[in-house]
Amino acid sequence: MSGMSSARGTGRATIRDVAAEAGVSTGLVSLAFKDPARVSAVRRARILDAADRLGYRPNFVARSLAADGSSFIGILLSDLHNPLFAEIADAARQEFDAHGSYALIASATKARPEGRAPENPEEGGQAGSGASARGPGGLRVPGATGGADRIADEQVIAMFRDLRPRGVLVIGTIADTALLSGLPSATPVVYASAVSPEGSAHPSVRADDDAGMALLFDHLTGRGHQRIAFVGGAGGEVSRLRLEAYLAQAEARGMPALVARADFSEQSGYRAGAELAGLDPRPTAVIAVNDLAGIGVQAAAEQAGLRLPADLAVAAFDNTYLAGLHRISLTTIDPRNAEVGRRAASRLLLALDPDGARHAGLPRDGARNASAPGAGDSDALRDVSSPIGESRGAASAPRSARFGGAHAVASPGTEDVLVRPELIVRDSA
């Protein structure tokens, strides 16, 4: 009947086949898919019928070419190996879905080892820690700092550029940010878990490390600790910022500052821990730049014969699942990645559609609003219901829009959003 029609290589049905089969013009078929309401009931039925008799599926690529832009939102993952990023991506994706937008996740990877010279020798670059590199034996060791010369994959960027997503969510620091400029300049971009590159007008959403550090100090001093050391400072921007936050807290509280330099790796934390354990007036507590380094500190302390947490309390950042393991049980700061992802997504949605109206798309039953505490949110979203502390980074901007709130502001502005992290207390401190 219908039969072998166009679609050059593949035997796929094209819009023309459908039009022929239904006895209408291609234009109408197109319309029937895009805006069914504007097509008469009879034809619509005939078209839809023909379409699925032929197994027609509109061609993504052709559509994007013709329509001068696609309907999806691009999520660009800077590093596949950082588990925090995966969490953020998932949360963001869910948020998009809930609003009838759909997102495509693409990932960059490390450059070929024999490739061109490292772009950013010392800047592993992720927020949230966890630069990864090769350890001995080819085992991938998160946090190791060596040779972290990752570049934003040109091809991935090119794909996004040409597919013209409605917006782009960049998760983690992307080295060659210049490439992003290939996007149509009007394309909204939001960074998550990364500071947006200097000079960039794009907002970033990330955990508030200062607040996290304060939480840690409160907790530790509350337990009587007076000599609190910091392990970290190396390995990237995030590490540096956490170090600064530490110094600020120590100073503000009139406490001595004691720093053992380390990056995000366990090895590195181990060395720093050993160093600290040997000190004469030994610190009674240590704050590590991330869980992995904290675990290294624990190991070193144990090895040095210290009892944990009696002789040395250890706390860290990130609340990766490591921290929750029975044998580790690490007190740590939860950056609330899901929240970061969700807010970053909201931010982008707001920029795309300042009215904040929930999108048409597929009307989903459970479509909830961030402001209205959903009735029976499923477990994955449980932690949203708590009132969300929020603060803004950049100085100048007026503290305006509350996302999903009653009166969203027209111009989203470009201020960063800092998500208030949470203290997770476990045995280690």
Added chain:
Amino acid sequence: MSGMSSARGTGRATIRDVAAEAGVSTGLVSLAFKDPARVSAVRRARILDAADRLGYRPNFVARSLAADGSSFIGILLSDLHNPLFAEIADAARQEFDAHGSYALIASATKARPEGRAPENPEEGGQAGSGASARGPGGLRVPGATGGADRIADEQVIAMFRDLRPRGVLVIGTIADTALLSGLPSATPVVYASAVSPEGSAHPSVRADDDAGMALLFDHLTGRGHQRIAFVGGAGGEVSRLRLEAYLAQAEARGMPALVARADFSEQSGYRAGAELAGLDPRPTAVIAVNDLAGIGVQAAAEQAGLRLPADLAVAAFDNTYLAGLHRISLTTIDPRNAEVGRRAASRLLLALDPDGARHAGLPRDGARNASAPGAGDSDALRDVSSPIGESRGAASAPRSARFGGAHAVASPGTEDVLVRPELIVRDSA
């Protein structure tokens, strides 16, 4: 000078702008990029000149539409949260790069929580373990088995379908495999770290769990262990297969089989470990389905007052970085993910180009061939150099092609490739 030309939304230069600027036809510009040799030197120069004066970059999408297929290879990641997959993806990507092919990584994610009913209630589905789900407090817990209803993201698949990659590498088990059938039927597909779906003609490359289990038994019996228990069996196909491998080894060696059911999570391993610790003739060694479960076993044993490894030796599978942490130090089977990724990539390349010739693409200086041991491979590839044990899975197929070997066989066949894993001995056993 040149100025504001076409390219509707964006101000990007199109092939037409270049043609105009260079005073030639668009067809020639196209040719100048695709096959420079067939264009006269003068025009070529003029074209290339004009092109970069205008900052021209060919449009990916338009090209793929016009040329009936793209030049990239698609890497489809089934789960962002499984670190093993990231390793495989990286290795594969490098292999592709080395052969002048380039790959695009796209990821599926979990379905929205409030979405349609779970597809595969009990089938988390990844090879290599590490299904992830929400634990208490919204923390992402790798290995937890609950609600792992991930679906292969339709949009991602649609994108691949329409972009028409030359080939697709699927990493991990993808639930809705039917969607892949949307690809032009001639598109070669290779699965990595997953058994290819039944009835599928696509080969899969994965670690040989039977061999790994044998390695573990050899090691443990060599240390005098006679009562070796297994923790695992639940949570997915891989878990089941490892259980079977365990049973087979135990039987073959005339040893008693003792199984405590668990999935890939630490929690689950903990429970199983507690169970085993309480048994009367206690096992002297435990093999866990993966590192995480093994860590759970360690924790439970410790809690039960057992000394490790004297009272209970623990070994596992996967060699994630966890196993290498000082405080964990777990003897484990390294699935050699990088090798899996590399071989899967080779497999695909072979299918794409049976002559094994290195592709034209951008001619890269360092382009090495799998068969020719490259001179100074950088560290990331260090472990390739060792002679690679290899065996084949599927029964019927003739044992033919050695990848990258001297005489590659014309028809690649569809047999699975099993990569021989490696035993990593640490303190725990």
Added chain:
DNA sequence: CTGTTAGCGCTTTCAA
């Protein structure tokens, strides 16, 4: 409401 007409940016015959 519906058909027609132009393209999106690029590749590819096919002649010249």
Added chain:
DNA sequence: TTGAAAGCGCTAACAG
């Protein structure tokens, strides 16, 4: 070698 022209599959005016 080079240019002209005809599409890839779809959308977007614009008339009717």
